[in-house]
Amino acid sequence: MVQFNLLPDVKLAFIKARRTKYLVLMAASLAAGISLTIMIMLLLAVNVFQKSHLSRVDKDIKKHTSDLQKIPDLTKILTIQNQLKSIPALNSKKPVTSRLFGYLGQVVPAEMSITGYEVNFAEHTMQFTGAADTLDRVNVFADTLKFTTFSTQNDTKLSKNAFSNVVLTSFARTATNTTYSISVSYDETIFNGEQLVTMTVPPNKTTTRSQTDQPSVSPFKETDSTNPTAP
Numbered sequence: 001m002v003q004f005n006l007l008p009d010v011k012l013a014f015i016k017a018r019r020t021k022y023l024v025l026m027a028a029s030l031a032a033g034i035s036l037t038i039m040i041m042l043l044l045a046v047n048v049f050q051k052s053h054l055s056r057v058d059k060d061i062k063k064h065t066s067d068l069q070k071i072p073d074l075t076k077i078l079t080i081q082n083q084l085k086s087i088p089a090l091n092s093k094k095p096v097t098s099r100l101f102g103y104l105g106q107v108v109p110a111e112m113s114i115t116g117y118e119v120n121f122a123e124h125t126m127q128f129t130g131a132a133d134t135l136d137r138v139n140v141f142a143d144t145l146k147f148t149t150f151s152t153q154n155d156t157k158l159s160k161n162a163f164s165n166v167v168l169t170s171f172a173r174t175a176t177n178t179t180y181s182i183s184v185s186y187d188e189t190i191f192n193g194e195q196l197v198t199m200t201v202p203p204n205k206t207t208t209r210s211q212t213d214q215p216s217v218s219p220f221k222e223t224d225s226t227n228p229t230a231p
Contacts, residue, residue: 094193095121095188095191095192095193096191096192096193097119097121097191099190099191099197100119100191102199103162103190103199106148106199106201107141107144107145107148107199107201108141109132109137109140109141109144111132111133111137112130112131112132112133112137112138112141113130113131113132114128114129114130115129115130115131116128116129116130117129121191124185124186124187124188125183125184125185125186126163126183126184126185126186127169127181127182127183128180128181128182128183128184129179129180129181129182130179130180131177131178131179131180132177132178132180133177133178134178135171135173135178137178138168138171138178138180138182139168141180141182142166142168142182143202144201144202145162145163145166145182145184146161146163146166147161147202148161148162148163148199148200148201148202149161149162149199149200150162150187150189150190150197150198150199150200151197151198151200152189152195152196152197152198153195153196154195159200160187160189161187162186162187162190162199163184163185163186163187164184164185164186164187165183165184165185166182166183166184167182167183167184168180168181168182169181169182169183
């Protein structure tokens with residue numbers, strides 16, 4: 001069976017264009033409907049649901065605020081709590097004063113005594129007074145302080161001077177001994193509780209108590225003077 005299409009080309013193009021128009025209109029209508037639905041949902045969320053939620057939150061805040069205000073001495077309680085939280089940090093920063101005795105055992109030469117010492121942990125200074133058999137021994141003590149270094153567990157290769165500004169402030173010589181007074185500044189790290197410190201005495205100083213055959217001999221000597229001593 002043979003069929004003949006007697007419609008002209010213009011008519012065919014018109015029908016095809018009309019079909020395309022309907023498809024475009026349907027797609028546009030669908031997109032407009034979806035956009036309108038989304039806009040309505042957003043308006044409801046902002047103007048209805050969000051306002052309702054904020055209202056409930058405001059009521060909860062006012063209620064809990066009222067409950068807190070009814071607690072007696074609330075300000076004092078909060079102040080104490082804040083102070084308690086700061087105690088661990090402050091405790092870790094306080095100087096470890098017990099290290100001082102170990103340091104003195106390393107740097108004080110033999111046949112020397114310390115009759116008094118002052119430590120100012122705020123200004124990082126020390127003041128030693130004592131006696132020795134000779135003035136040379138006092139000079140050895142001062143030189144040992146000048147060249148003593150330390151390192152920490154965080155940086156074992158880097159050595160720093162433990163003491164600085166070593167000054168023999170006064171001395172007096174008698175026929176039997178020499179009294180002295182030495183002031184120094186120290187690096188605050190050597191008393192830092194957060195650091196494990198290793199003190200290194202100069203290798204050419206072989207007369208300190210930690211290197212003699214009598215390590216149990218104390219460098220401290222009782223005296224009747226009123227020199228203050230560290231706690």
